[in-house]
Every structure is written in C-alpha cells, then in structure tokens.
Amino acid sequence: xxxNTLKYYxxxxxxxxxxxxxxxxxxxxxxxxxxxxxxxxxxxxxxxVRDHHHVALTNSGETFLGYAKQLLETYNKALAALWQDSDYxxxxxxxxxxxxxxxxxxxxxxxxxxxxxxxxxTVRINKRSSNDAIADVLGGTAQLGLxxxxxxxxxxxxxxxxxxxxxxxxxxxxxxxxxxxxxxxxTNLKFLQPDEWPGQFFSNQINKLLAEGQFNGERESxxxxxxxxxxxxxxxxxxxxPKTQIPENMPGLESVPIKSNLSTxxxxxxxxxxxxxxxxxxxxxxxxxxx
Numbered sequence: 001x002x003x004n005t006l007k008y009y010x011x012x013x014x015x016x017x018x019x020x021x022x023x024x025x026x027x028x029x030x031x032x033x034x035x036x037x038x039x040x041x042x043x044x045x046x047x048x049v050r051d052h053h054h055v056a057l058t059n060s061g062e063t064f065l066g067y068a069k070q071l072l073e074t075y076n077k078a079l080a081a082l083w084q085d086s087d088y089x090x091x092x093x094x095x096x097x098x099x100x101x102x103x104x105x106x107x108x109x110x111x112x113x114x115x116x117x118x119x120x121x122t123v124r125i126n127k128r129s130s131n132d133a134i135a136d137v138l139g140g141t142a143q144l145g146l147x148x149x150x151x152x153x154x155x156x157x158x159x160x161x162x163x164x165x166x167x168x169x170x171x172x173x174x175x176x177x178x179x180x181x182x183x184x185x186x187t188n189l190k191f192l193q194p195d196e197w198p199g200q201f202f203s204n205q206i207n208k209l210l211a212e213g214q215f216n217g218e219r220e221s222x223x224x225x226x227x228x229x230x231x232x233x234x235x236x237x238x239x240x241x242p243k244t245q246i247p248e249n250m251p252g253l254e255s256v257p258i259k260s261n262l263s264t265x266x267x268x269x270x271x272x273x274x275x276x277x278x279x280x281x282x283x284x285x286x287x288x289x290x291x
Contacts, residue, residue, distance in 0.1 A: 170253065
C-alpha cells in the first residue's frame with residue numbers, strides 16, 4: 001500500500017464514482033479499479049460495492065475511509081512541517097497565471113502558501129494567458145503555471161484541478177423558464193464578452209458554442225465584469241461565463257445551463273514539469289492537501 005493508493009480510495013469513496021475519481025487523478029478508469037481491487041486484497045476486506053450503475057461503501061469501507069483520511073492528513077502535515085523546519089536558503093517561486101475571478105480559489109492557495117512559508121519562499125506572479133503560462137513552464141521562466149488543462153503536453157503534470165461549466169447569463173425576464181437553453185433561442189440579442197480571455201481554449205470554446213447556435217449578431221467587449229453585468233440589465237443581451245466567474249449577488253440576472261452537443265466544461269489546474277521536480281513546486285504541492 002502507498003499513499004497514492006490511499007488517495008485513490010478516498011477520492012472514489014467520497015465521489016462514489018470511479019470515472020470522476022480517475023479523471024481527478026489523471027489515470028484511466030481501469031487503472032483506478034485495479035488499484036482499489038489491489039487495496040481490498042491487501043486489507044482483506046471488500047471496501048466498495050460496485051456494478052454498472054451503482055457505487056457504495058461497505059461497512060468496512062466506511063471504517064477504512066476515516067483512517068485513510070487521517071493517514072493522508074498526517075502524511076501531508078509531515079511534509080509541510082519538513083519544509084517549514086528546513087534550513088534551505090530563501091527560494092523564489094515564479095508563477096504564471098491569468099488573474100481573474102474564475103481563478104480566485106487558486107490565488108487563495110498561493111496566498112496561504114506564501115503566508116505559511118514566508119521565511120522560505122518568495123512568490124512572484126506574472127499575469128499571463130493560459131497558453132503563455134504553459135509556455136513559461138515549458139521554457140523555464142516559471143516553475144508553476146495556472147492553465148486550462150491539456151494532457152497532450154507530455155512533459156507537464158497537473159494538480160488541484162477544478163472543472164467549471166459554461167452557462168448563459170442574462171436578464172431574468174429574458175430567460176424566463178428556459179432550462180437548459182439553446183443559444184439559437186438568443187440570436188436576436190447582443191452578445192457581451194470580456195475584453196481579455198484567460199486562454200485560447202476559453203475563447204475558442206465560446207465561439208464554437210455561438211457558431212453551433214448560429215449566432216451572427218452584434219458583439220460588445222468590456223474591460224470590467226461589473227460593467228458587463230450592468231449592461232446585461234440595461235440592454236437585451238446575454239453572455240457566456242464559467243459558473244465560478246459569476247458574482248454571487250446578481251439582482252435581476254440569472255444563469256442557466258447551455259443545451260449543446262459540444263462540451264460546456266473547462267478544467268483548470270496547476271501545471272509544472274514532471275522532471276526534474278523543482279524544490280519550490282514540491283513544497284507547494286505538499287502544502288496543497290493541508291488547505
């Protein structure tokens with residue numbers, strides 16, 4: 001048994017979904033199943049009951065889950081303590097990332113890391129698009145990048161992945177009871193968009209969704225999300241945004257899922273070189289599970 005296998009088990013047990021747990025850990029679903037079966041064989045108990053439509057924990061699985069989480073928590077705290085107690089010279093962690101509301105949870109991770117390791121690491125953030133952040137990591141100008149996940153880039157590993165969903169945002173009176181909503185139903189409206197996109201995938205995916213809905217109407221760009229939200233209330237218009245970028249308090253506005261044959265999801269995460277592992281990145285990765 002190793003800590004990776006324990007983490008796989010905890011993820012399956014909490015998600016109750018082998019496919020989602022496999023995606024979260026960047027392994028195949030068969031590989032995830034094989035790891036869990038090997039774990040069950042090692043501990044001598046069935047931990048999970050599964051068939052084609054159902055995943056549930058056995059009583060032994062419930063018991064083991066609590067201890068597995070404790071073991072992982074202790075291990076991650078031990079790693080963090082080792083870095084805090086180390087006598088390494090102060091090191092700089094250069095991070096390339098797009099700064100915007102959609103990435104706020106990742107900014108909070110960096111802020112917490114910087115505060116905890118303030119005597120060991122200096123964190124420098126360079127505002128970049130998703131594509132440029134990946135290029136910076138590959139080129140060595142940044143040890144860590146925040147980007148839209150692209151598993152086709154073999155030298156990179158990914159961590160702390162967040163999957164977001166594109167939704168339509170418009171005046172409540174326009175959307176009415178349409179759930180989910182086809183973009184083809186909004187072709188008579190103006191489309192509002194951010195002046196700056198986080199990455200090429202972001203803009204490409206939205207343009208594909210608009211093309212699928214045969215939208216050829218007027219477009220307008222905004223430098224501020226607040227200004228764009230105000231315009232949605234003032235003019236017959238709509239926008240497409242990731243759920244996490246939508247303000248919590250939007251009087252008069254509403255968001256609804258998009259009915260489409262295309263993917264409406266976007267996955268973001270930290271990227272770094274698999275080898276060699278940078279010491280500052282290793283410290284950051286060991287700190288993440290303690291948050």
